[in-house]
Amino acid sequence: MTSVDPVEPTVAGASEGPVLSVAAVRGELARVTWPSVGAVARRTGIVLGFLGVLSGFVLGCDVIVEVAVRAVTG
């Protein structure tokens, strides 16, 4: 059996007060783990690369289909 580590992060008292108020929302935002600038830059690069490849593929498909449709329908 594993006992709780006394230095374990605890959420006790973390969500007291009114359910919805500006102060409560700001308090919750203070506990959010935000990504680092480096991680955001890396993920942004990955996302843009992925979108670039997907755009190229989709637009390539569209051009081929358009040419084929025009050839058939005149």
Added chain:
Amino acid sequence: MSLALAAWSRSGIARRLLITLGLLAAFRVGAGIPAPGVDAGALRACLEAVQGGGAVGVANLLSGGALLQLAVFALGVMPYITASIAVQMLGSTVGPVARLRQAGPEGQARLSQYTRFAAAALSGVQAAALAATVTYRPGTLYPGCGPVVTDPGVPTLAVLALTLVAGSLLCVFLGELITAHGVGNGLSLLILASVVAALPGQVHQMASQVPTAGWGLAGLGLLLLVAAVVFVEQAAYRVPVVYATHTPPTGAAGAPVYLPLRLNQAGIVPAIIASAVLSLPVALAGEAGEGLLGQAASWLVDTTGPVYLVAYAVVVAGFCFFQLASAYDPDRVADQLRHAGAFIPGLTPGDPTSDFLDRVTTRLTAAGAVYLVWVALLPALLLSATVGVGKVPLGGTTVLICVAVALATTDQLTSGVARPRFPTLKETR
């Protein structure tokens, strides 16, 4: 490099990627082939005169231009998405549906079946309306245009409507195949592919509105917006969870495990729904004339006006909380933690844990709603303030869809490569 390639081929990701690309190509073929009965030549001439604003513009964007091309996949997956939201809504308000939701995999399978039936019915209504419009009143969709079907009449209308229904259901099937055998969420990927297909037209339209001197600024703003969306989509409240009785699912025994609660709990659906909902009065304005509805629609046409901004914020916030209420059940999560022998440090299992999760997710959703409103409206407001462009076709909603789906898909791709693949029983023989 060779190690990465070896891991790539071992993980089976290459096969899943090829399946995904093949199904996406099939989807684009269906989005490019005109439905039977459509006069392709006449339609091509009409499309050049269409601006694509309002409800039609939103629907056309989400179908990748297939809607106004009257393609076989003109309706896309949107009827299914709408049906899913309706079933979700019923699941949180109507007793029998709510009981099905809680009945485990069997109930979920039954609900999926009902969602498909609802999608078929909804696409039937939409297809009939679209077919009737293009058959008898083509000028509504293509201003100043004559007939776009070869033989206007009931048989053409029926064939066109049936084709559109079948096309929409086939889109859902393709999406489900991608989810099961490909990479990422199939339906999301199909919507992304549609949005991406409409991008060149949108960029061209934007470039013609923004002065040349503002292109650099607009590009930089777009890049910063993408980075901001990545920043917020990656943010999460990591609630510590301790497993007291056995080894946790991840990490070493006794090590803290976290229950991540995303800042944007509702995802991108509220922004898509809000755009569609607010464009409806504009579409109806043409029928309503100068009455009260016509006046309200004229206020909603100005996407940088105070009425539109307030209405958009209210609809997004409403859908964010609805999405949370229908998709996230803190009581069930608390129960799952208790059954797994886990607890949140400082809280006793059961009601206190459930109350805590409820409060945290409600507050995060409030912050997430503000984020969604800002991202969706900021491009229009900034371009309106800086270069005087009031109507921005490349809206924040498009950026949200692109970035959120790309993040989820690339996450699955990278985790698939990192995960070791063990040989199957057949391979070991």
